[in-house]
Amino acid sequence: MFDLLRQPGFFGTHATLGADLSQLMAALFTGLFIIGWFQAKRHRGHGHHWLMLGGMVAMVGFFTAYYLFRQLGVLAFEGKEGFGGSQTLYDYVFIPVLTIHIILVIIGLVMAVYMIVLGFRSQQFISGARVLSETLLQTSWKTVSLIFTGLTSIVLLLFGTRVLSAGFSKRKLEVYLGFLMLVAIVFVVEMGIQRIWPDGGRRHRALGRFTMIVYCILFLTGTFTYAMLYILYPGKIG
Numbered sequence: 001m002f003d004l005l006r007q008p009g010f011f012g013t014h015a016t017l018g019a020d021l022s023q024l025m026a027a028l029f030t031g032l033f034i035i036g037w038f039q040a041k042r043h044r045g046h047g048h049h050w051l052m053l054g055g056m057v058a059m060v061g062f063f064t065a066y067y068l069f070r071q072l073g074v075l076a077f078e079g080k081e082g083f084g085g086s087q088t089l090y091d092y093v094f095i096p097v098l099t100i101h102i103i104l105v106i107i108g109l110v111m112a113v114y115m116i117v118l119g120f121r122s123q124q125f126i127s128g129a130r131v132l133s134e135t136l137l138q139t140s141w142k143t144v145s146l147i148f149t150g151l152t153s154i155v156l157l158l159f160g161t162r163v164l165s166a167g168f169s170k171r172k173l174e175v176y177l178g179f180l181m182l183v184a185i186v187f188v189v190e191m192g193i194q195r196i197w198p199d200g201g202r203r204h205r206a207l208g209r210f211t212m213i214v215y216c217i218l219f220l221t222g223t224f225t226y227a228m229l230y231i232l233y234p235g236k237i238g
Contacts, residue, residue, distance in 0.1 A: 014234035015226065022062075023226050029059045030219040037212050045130030049119065056112040063109060064175065085233035094228055101221035108218050111211045114186045118207070122200035137200030144187045148180075155180055 009020030036051030083090050124133040159176045162169070197203035229235070 009230075013230040015230035019226065019230060023223070025058075025062050026219055026222050029055050029062075030215055032058075033212060033215050037208075040208070043131075045123070045132075049123070049130055053116060053119065056116050060109060060112055063105065082229060082235045083233055084235040085228065089233070094225065097221050097228075098225050101218065101225060104214055104218040104221065108211075108214050109182060110185050110189065111207070111214060113182060114189055115204075115207060115211055117186070118190075118200070118204055122204045132201035132204055134199060134201040136198050137203065138194045138198055139187075139190055141191070144191065148183065148187060151183055152180060 004017065007017045009015040009017050011020045011023070013020075015023070032051050032055035036048050036055065039048035039051060083094055085094070122132055122137055123130055125131075155176050159173065162172060193203060193207070197206055
């Protein structure tokens with residue numbers, strides 16, 4: 001798999017197959033989110049639900065694969081060797097944009113998981129139409145504790161099973177722990193935000209706008225780093 005992802009990409013740039021695949025998937029996710037957003041604007045609940053759900057589930061899965069393989073994506077782990085421009089451009093343009101991109105990836109993953117759960121919790125069906133419920137929607141710390149404890153038990157069981165069958169892997173341990181940390185952050189976000197917007201429908205709309213802005217900027221910063229690495233200033237990689 002690693003050797004395959006290091007092969008030349010299909011966009012005709014200096015990028016690897018992994019980098020081109022990452023850029024293609026980013027465009028696909030963003031496209032699904034934008035179309036889903038317009039579906040919501042037109043009050044087409046079913047279309048909005050499935051487009052956003054599909055895009056977010058695919059994005060979470062893709063970034064999990066990204067972390068496991070590392071060759072995926074425009075984020076070069078080769079350091080300065082992966083960038084062919086000047087040191088000044090690298091320090092004051094490329095690295096700041098890359099840093100913003102990484103931060104937005106983390107925020108985007110948290111919001112993807114949160115919005116998936118919130119979408120299911122805040123919806124209702126009226127005459128067969130999927131609409132937002134304009135009612136109080138809050139979670140107690142007791143419920144959070146029970147859910148997190150259950151998920152932790154399942155994750156530990158899965159990891160223990162993998163260790164017995166394939167041996168210990170630090171990378172996989174980090175992925176399992178990263179999943180639990182992501183869930184924990186989502187719960188913390190929920191407990192704080194539900195005080196600001198106790199109404200489930202209003203919360204979904206407000207956070208939906210924020211999440212869309214994050215995803216659009218995420219795509220732009222990712223495209224910018226891709227262009228700098230593989231088109232404008234290619235280095236030794238690719």
